[in-house]
Amino acid sequence: MSMYPGSALPPLRDVIDRHELGAKKALGQHFLLDLNITRKIARLSGLERSETVVEIGPGPGGLTRALLETGADMIAIERDRRCIGALEELKPHYDGRLLLVEDDALIADEPALLALHGVNGTVRLASNLPYNISTELLIKWLKVTPRWWTSMTLMFQKEVGDRILAQPGSKTYGRLSVISQAMSKPEKGFVLPARAFTPAPKIDSIVLNFTPNPDISVDPLLLEKITAAAFSQRRKMLRSSLKAIFGNEVEAKLEEVGIPATRRAEDVPVKGYVKLCELL
The missing domain is CATH 3.40.50.150 (Vaccinia Virus protein VP39)
Structure with missing residues (x-):
């Protein structure tokens, strides 16, 4: 058999x-x-x-x-x-x-x-x-x-x-x-x-x-929103691409989570985006 x-x-x-x-x-x-x-x-x-x-x-x-x-x-x-x-x-x-x-x-x-x-x-x-x-x-x-x-x-x-x-x-x-x-x-x-x-x-x-990733807890809708803004203009610095979300506080918010305002979307690690979601 x-x-x-x-x-x-x-x-x-x-x-x-x-x-x-x-x-x-x-x-x-x-x-x-x-x-x-x-x-x-x-x-x-x-x-x-x-x-x-x-x-x-x-x-x-x-x-x-x-x-x-x-x-x-x-x-x-x-x-x-x-x-x-x-x-x-x-x-x-x-x-x-x-x-x-x-x-x-x-x-x-x-x-x-x-x-x-x-x-x-x-x-x-x-x-x-x-x-x-x-x-x-x-x-x-x-x-x-x-x-x-x-x-x-x-x-x-x-x-x-x-x-x-x-x-x-x-x-x-x-x-x-x-x-x-x-x-x-x-x-x-x-x-x-x-x-x-x-x-x-x-x-x-x-x-x-x-x-499943037990190390990360994040709101998927916020993550989609932030990554959409960041990567829609991936060659722009984050202080520009994320301004629509964080307004005039964008540079302060980036500094708060340890991300240089001059950094581009493709250079930010996953946990950096998770921290940005936590600010919202």
């Missing part, structure tokens, strides 16, 4: 052909079919048998299979109705541990959904994110309180992942870097070449793992 309960399932390419699941560019879809890679993502997530995982945009079910192999329960949220039939075929192979929800992840109320289906406590989140809405989804999940996830294991275009992980002083350091690193602890998992996907995107991808 195979160690994997889903081993009797048909190959994903057959599922895609039978259900006519050509990836839709408008939905940012790029399917990941290599089970060795999806199992690697599942291992990175740290998912255990006793837990529940939410998957966003499962598509034909490549990552879904690997996550279910861990023995965990799953709630899969899929917007593309074409994929529901293919995902339904997985249910008999995994002892009823798969719940399918047809919904748009951008507007889905995950805490309410979990409560509706009797899931208590926090869960893990895993996804090969649709590239065209990946940052919007990330910010949504980072901002929500109380936090409903213990970890997020997410796939991004590599250039987006680089921005999330960027450090002060680098060209890629910006709003996304600050918000991601203030609201969580993002860590690099591994890089995937474009050829690993069907269809192949134009650039490589990266898997990141996010855990």
Whole structure:
């Protein structure tokens, strides 16, 4: 007997052909079919048998299979109705541990959904994110309180992942870097070449793992407001770019938190922005 309960399932390419699941560019879809890679993502997530995982945009079910192999329960949220039939075929192979929800992840109320289906406590989140809405989804999940996830294991275009992980002083350091690193602890998992996907995107991808950041507590709306002002004119000094928020007191406020008024947005560390939020 195979160690994997889903081993009797048909190959994903057959599922895609039978259900006519050509990836839709408008939905940012790029399917990941290599089970060795999806199992690697599942291992990175740290998912255990006793837990529940939410998957966003499962598509034909490549990552879904690997996550279910861990023995965990799953709630899969899929917007593309074409994929529901293919995902339904997985249910008999995994002892009823798969719940399918047809919904748009951008507007889905995950805490309410979990409560509706009797899931208590926090869960893990895993996804090969649709590239065209990946940052919007990330910010949504980072901002929500109380936090409903213990970890997020997410796939991004590599250039987006680089921005999330960027450090002060680098060209890629910006709003996304600050918000991601203030609201969580993002860590690099591994890089995937474009050829690993069907269809192949134009650039490589990266898997990141996010855990809550217990060292920082900040109002996400204030953080968005301050970083928007600072990075909208990233080559300007902060005494100029933040004047709209702090008015004539801008230099005094910057001095209060130990940031030189002549510093530019890209040179301020994450904790500097957190301190500025505390002033408001």
